[in-house]
Amino acid sequence: MSTTLFIGLGRMGRPMSQHIAKRFPTAVYDVFPGSVDAAAKDAQVTPVHNLADVSDVGTVIFMLPTSKNVEETLVGARLLDRLEAGALVIDMGSSVPASTQRLAAAAAERGVHYVDAPVSGGVAKAASGELTMLVGGKPAAIEHARPYLEAVGSTIVVVGDSGSGHAAKAINNLVSATNIAVATEAVLRGKAAGIAPERMIEVLNASTGMSQASCVKFVSHILPGTYASNFAYDLMLKDMGIAMEIDVPEAASTLTRAAYQLLAEGREHLGDQPDHTEIARVYEHLANVSINSINEEQA
Incomplete structure (x- = not known):
């Protein structure tokens, strides 16, 4: 089975990655190595300290503070270039809609599904797995993402095309x-x-x-x-x-x-x-x- 790569282990990302790991083989990455090691102690996840070391990634989930962070990782670090057709990217942070639309278009050129699914509910709901997700993307991409969304949340609101969730x-x-x-x-x-x-x-x-x-x-x-x-x-x-x-x-x-x-x-x-x-x-x-x-x- 391919690996789910969860990127961003802040106050909300860390518990969300734990819920994802209960259902999918999961690797975790953060720019702060200590956050990666701490997450690996708390859940059955594979710690990653260098994105170049990860292979066979089928799904990438971002929980990062800004669009710039997502762009730098997906495009700047050429992570998108390493994803095969049929792979999935889910951005669960709060990004700029226009940036999301550009990234979704770039992903589509490679046959990669792209979904924006920012979450609402705070740290408490992240810990309990009861977040609300506001979802944008193509219908096929959203259905592909649904099992991952259900792993971290209890309410999924599909609002429209790429960028509309953000x-x-x-x-x-x-x-x-x-x-x-x-x-x-x-x-x-x-x-x-x-x-x-x-x-x-x-x-x-x-x-x-x-x-x-x-x-x-x-x-x-x-x-x-x-x-x-x-x-x-x-x-x-x-x-x-x-x-x-x-x-x-x-x-x-x-x-x-x-x-x-x-x-x-x-x-x-x-x-x-x-x-x-x-x-x-x-x-x-x-x-x-x-x-x-x-x-x-x-x-």
Whole structure:
């Protein structure tokens, strides 16, 4: 049986590779050798420290931070040239749709299937194998990829042709970040009206203002002051930028453009490697007011 090569062993990639390895002979690679060795200790995978050493690869799965990383590996390192016709490439990271379309076209010239299947659900769902995948590609390629998608997730949403999965993921994260921003503004307005932050979140969650931001992000990360969702602010900002590059009339994107500009400019007020839930801390800085429970208690 041919080898499945899983590339990218970060917080989400590592547990995802373990689920893949339960069903398919799997080799793992990362630019950080320590991550490769650690993954090999936790699962029945073959560690790879040099891509040139891998042979008989039938499927390549990427879980990398950017399109540039994917391009450098697939094209720059000539991995695509080594794949036989009928092989499969799945990009499960958050890439730029236009880049995905170019890579899919290059793969098609070699008879290689290409699917973009960015995931949603965070580290917890990656660990449990219950991710949601937003899938783009040709129907035959998607069916070829389905067993691998089912190995890591519980929900598969096919959204269209190549690049559409990555577009959908970026748009989803644009909404997610904007929801956090709006919920934070609601908390600030509530506080100005004499409503404690936790009470204002309780109001939203019992009413029509409820969102994933108010139900999960505020309750688990922002009000406690932990900011530990394990999804980086910079990655969220990158995805927002990808979504903003999708052309719509400017008059129809006033709200999201304002949110993106605010959070891009507010990045300078945060430290190294902030969590995306620290969107709330941008507002704390701008309003010079604390909104999480820890800061409230210390005030």
